[in-house]
Amino acid sequence: MSKEVTLPLTDEVLKDLKTGDNLLLTGVIYTARDAAHKRMVEALDHGKSLPFDIKGATIYYMGPTPARPGRIIGSAGPTTSGRMDAYAPRLIAEGLKGMIGKGSRSSAVKDAMVKHKAVYLGAIGGAGAIISKSIKKAEVIAYEELGAEALRRLEVADFPVTVINDIYGGDLYEEGKAKYKGKAS
Amino acid sequence: MREIQAGDVTNTVARLFEHSCHYLPPDVIIAMKQAREKEKSPVCRDVLGRILENVEIAGKEQIPICQDTGAAVVMLELGQEVHITSGDLYTAVNAGVRQGYDKGYLRKSIVSQPCFARVNTTDNTPAMIHTDIVPGDRLKISVLPKGGGSENCSRLTVLTPSDGRQGVIDFVVNLVDEVGSNPCPPVIIGVGIGGTTEKAMFIAKKALLRKVGEPSPDPEVADLEREILGRVNNLGIGAMGYGGIVTALAVHVETSPCHIASMPVAVNMQCWCARREEAIL
Numbered sequence: 001m002s003k004e005v006t007l008p009l010t011d012e013v014l015k016d017l018k019t020g021d022n023l024l025l026t027g028v029i030y031t032a033r034d035a036a037h038k039r040m041v042e043a044l045d046h047g048k049s050l051p052f053d054i055k056g057a058t059i060y061y062m063g064p065t066p067a068r069p070g071r072i073i074g075s076a077g078p079t080t081s082g083r084m085d086a087y088a089p090r091l092i093a094e095g096l097k098g099m100i101g102k103g104s105r106s107s108a109v110k111d112a113m114v115k116h117k118a119v120y121l122g123a124i125g126g127a128g129a130i131i132s133k134s135i136k137k138a139e140v141i142a143y144e145e146l147g148a149e150a151l152r153r154l155e156v157a158d159f160p161v162t163v164i165n166d167i168y169g170g171d172l173y174e175e176g177k178a179k180y181k182g183k184a185s
Numbered sequence: 186m187r188e189i190q191a192g193d194v195t196n197t198v199a200r201l202f203e204h205s206c207h208y209l210p211p212d213v214i215i216a217m218k219q220a221r222e223k224e225k226s227p228v229c230r231d232v233l234g235r236i237l238e239n240v241e242i243a244g245k246e247q248i249p250i251c252q253d254t255g256a257a258v259v260m261l262e263l264g265q266e267v268h269i270t271s272g273d274l275y276t277a278v279n280a281g282v283r284q285g286y287d288k289g290y291l292r293k294s295i296v297s298q299p300c301f302a303r304v305n306t307t308d309n310t311p312a313m314i315h316t317d318i319v320p321g322d323r324l325k326i327s328v329l330p331k332g333g334g335s336e337n338c339s340r341l342t343v344l345t346p347s348d349g350r351q352g353v354i355d356f357v358v359n360l361v362d363e364v365g366s367n368p369c370p371p372v373i374i375g376v377g378i379g380g381t382t383e384k385a386m387f388i389a390k391k392a393l394l395r396k397v398g399e400p401s402p403d404p405e406v407a408d409l410e411r412e413i414l415g416r417v418n419n420l421g422i423g424a425m426g427y428g429g430i431v432t433a434l435a436v437h438v439e440t441s442p443c444h445i446a447s448m449p450v451a452v453n454m455q456c457w458c459a460r461r462e463e464a465i466l
Contacts (some may be wrong), residue, residue, distance in 0.1 A: 020228070027293045045396070045398050047321055054284050057435055062252065063252065063292065063294075063352075064252050064292070065248075065249045065254060065290055065292040066291075067248065068248075068290050069292070074248060074249065074252065074290055074292070075243070075248050075249040075250070075251060075252040075292075077251055077252050077253075077254055077333065079253065079333075080333075080334045080337065080367050082367060086300040095445070095466075102334075102366065102367075102369065102425065103334070103365075103366045103367035104365055104367065105428070114255070118197050120428075122366075124232055124235055124236060124239070124423065124425055125251075125334065125369035125425060126236065126239070126242075126250065126251040126332075126369050126456060126457060126458040127235060127236055127239040127251075128239070128244050128248070128249060128250065128251045128252040129239050129240075129246065129248035129249065129250060130235065130238060130239040131239075132248055133242075144206045146305075147293065147305050148252075148293065148294065148305075149305075149306065149321070154226065155428065160235075162228075162427065172426075172427055172428070173365060173366050173426045173427075173428075175423075175428065176226070176228070176421070176423060176426065176427045176428015176429070177365070177421040177422055177423075177426070178421065178428075179226075179342045179423075179428050180225070180226055180423055180428045180429050180430055181420065181421035181423035182419050182420065182421065183225060183419070183421065183430050184415065184418035184430040184431075185415060185418075185419055
């Protein structure tokens with residue numbers, strides 16, 4: 001059973017999200033990977049504004065394949081989130097509320113999520129074709145020269161994710177592993 | 186001497202990359218279906234089901250299975266009786282990568298310089314080409330679009346002879362435990378033991394060309410593969426790291442003679458989206 005969640009993520013919504021919950025997200029999310037993160041944090045360091053309002057925003061760690069003619073976007077699955085760990089605590093402190101990706105986060109990111117009330121959501125790695133079906137609109141809003149790594153604004157409907165880290169310090173990777181350790185044989 | 190046109194090489198490479206990014210090899214699909222049946226965790230069974238659905242949609246609607254359509258790894262077995270005409274071999278391979286990634290609407294993920302400007306080459310070249318010269322008059326072309334997420338979880342070490350079999354097992358199992366959810370499990374683990382360092386990693390990658398779960402013909406090696414697989418699946422990581430009993434689909438070990446002082450061990454990690462295809466010209 002999945003919970004339907006309308007973006008942006010507010011503190012009111014976040015308090016009901018628990019590690020392991022399956023969600024269907026509807027609303028606006030922004031895509032950014034390594035290179036776009038580097039530029040965003042550099043912008044903040046120089047006192048400049050970001051290409052979108054980070055307060056309450058959700059970032060999807062994703063760089064799509066090119067859209068075939070007549071299509072909204074190409075394959076659009078998550079990339080490994082750990083590479084954004086160096087930048088994430090800064091963005092969370094600025095008001096970022098949701099991150100979508102795959103793979104574990106550092107303790108600095110997890111601490112920042114608890115402290116500032118933000119969540120980390122897992123999308124299925126490699127499931128780029130099926131995930132692209134939930135994307136209804138896509139436009140590049142900054143860093144176009146980065147190609148697949150450009151910053152995109154996406155409008156999504158019923159975008160499937162699983163809560164990995166909630167605002168209470170829960171971690172699906174740790175809990176899931178503990179449950180099935182030694183259970184194969 | 187048998188002549189092969191460079192243009193045929195280009196067209197074949199292009200076709201292999203485009204096709205492999207939309208269709209998984211049948212043995213990989215079978216292994217994923219078996220994983221779903223075997224998995225005790227309902228959460229991971231659901232994940233595996235959605236992955237299989239994704240693979241079906243990819244083929245039907247011509248959307249790449251995964252958005253990371255990889256670095257273009259190309260392994261060539263070039264018969265020594267072959268003469269390539271109307272161009273040189275590596276230029277032809279790279280032209281094929283350029284063509285396949287363009288026409289197939291695949292992602293271009295290669296930067297020209299690794300640690301400074303990192304400017305995208307915009308056509309996914311250069312390919313990572315490895316060539317073996319073999320007897321005969323054929324050219325075998327194997328392609329592996331290799332995603333960055335799993336490649337980042339690969340590792341090389343040099344153990345000493347006294348570390349032995351147990352040392353190999355511990356190194357591989359500890360690595361899988363450490364990288365956890367990052368390489369998109371269930372993974373296929375390519376292991377190269379022996380050779381010199383570069384040879385160890387090369388045979389680890391070559392191990393990924395094997396059909397999933399096909400054991401080594403050497404009974405001692407096959408036994409090692411089974412033991413590592415058992416240990417890895419007992420880690421509890423499961424599909425996408427959500428907790429389950431299928432963390433790896435298979436362990437493929439290749440070995441090579443090595444120096445009396447050393448025992449290099451390389452792990453080349455492969456995500457579940459194990460795209461590979463081959464053709465013989």
